[in-house]
Amino acid sequence: MNSTHNNRSVQSIIPPPPTHFVGDGFKVHHFIPDYYLSMERMNPFLMLDYNAPTYFPPTETPRGVDVHPHKGFETVTIAYQGKVAHHDSAGNSGVISEGGVQWMTAASGVLHKEYHEANWAKEGGIFQMVQLWVNLPSQDKKSPPKYQSIDHPQIPQVNLPNNGGHVEIIAGLFQGKKGAASTHTEVHLMNAHLKPGGEVEFSFSERNNTALLVIQGSIEVNGNQEAHANHFVLMNNDGETFHVKAKEQSIVLVLSGEPILEPIAAYGPFVMNTKAELIEAFQQFERGEFGNLE
Numbered sequence: 001m002n003s004t005h006n007n008r009s010v011q012s013i014i015p016p017p018p019t020h021f022v023g024d025g026f027k028v029h030h031f032i033p034d035y036y037l038s039m040e041r042m043n044p045f046l047m048l049d050y051n052a053p054t055y056f057p058p059t060e061t062p063r064g065v066d067v068h069p070h071k072g073f074e075t076v077t078i079a080y081q082g083k084v085a086h087h088d089s090a091g092n093s094g095v096i097s098e099g100g101v102q103w104m105t106a107a108s109g110v111l112h113k114e115y116h117e118a119n120w121a122k123e124g125g126i127f128q129m130v131q132l133w134v135n136l137p138s139q140d141k142k143s144p145p146k147y148q149s150i151d152h153p154q155i156p157q158v159n160l161p162n163n164g165g166h167v168e169i170i171a172g173l174f175q176g177k178k179g180a181a182s183t184h185t186e187v188h189l190m191n192a193h194l195k196p197g198g199e200v201e202f203s204f205s206e207r208n209n210t211a212l213l214v215i216q217g218s219i220e221v222n223g224n225q226e227a228h229a230n231h232f233v234l235m236n237n238d239g240e241t242f243h244v245k246a247k248e249q250s251i252v253l254v255l256s257g258e259p260i261l262e263p264i265a266a267y268g269p270f271v272m273n274t275k276a277e278l279i280e281a282f283q284q285f286e287r288g289e290f291g292n293l294e
């Protein structure tokens, strides 16, 4: 792995912020936006919540988040352990199972609710999940809502040399192979499953905002920066290529996206370009224009 110059350097390794609950079902480290990681710095990634492995006891009443709106962006939910059931006002519903991803394009506006899946909740267990918000360009904020349900077997994989593990491509490109989800702008999102000593190189356009979240295990980036589970590795925009080596069995979420060079006006579940559009979004929501959901 010395053939390529690792020219994208690490900016900082960010420890997990204290957890808080979203509804009663998601106990998350809120990495984006935070003191170190503004929406602008991580553009087009607006928000990242990580529910590190957490035990939820059995219950007949599934925990989660009740009906709420979204407008102007996409929510991407990646299930590592446990199952999430989803219903939205566009008539879509489904279950995100282990290794699966839900890519919901809220765009012009949708209501949805997100709960632990009922049968899983009855058994209880360890729950582990990421929710990422991806911004949309201005013209796509007006499009109708869309929903991509991607089960684990539908996610393309690339095996790494020397039995080092594999990379699952949720979106974008890895070694010329295309990911499962369609996106509106250049977004690369993948899970690297690395065996102890497994190595992989990633290469993304220098302008792309790029980061890693260590989901499990511990890694070494560019041969000298160590990052452990639940830590977020922010890469500089000073080159394309960087190298990851697993010190033990590891899973790493890799995100890289082309910044959308438009103003960001964000408040709660709405992300638009101007304050006037935000106010309009609230008015539409209050008039019931995002549809109905019980």
Ligand code: MN
Pocket (backbone or CB within 6 Å): 068, 070, 075, 112, 114
């Ligand atoms: Mn939501």
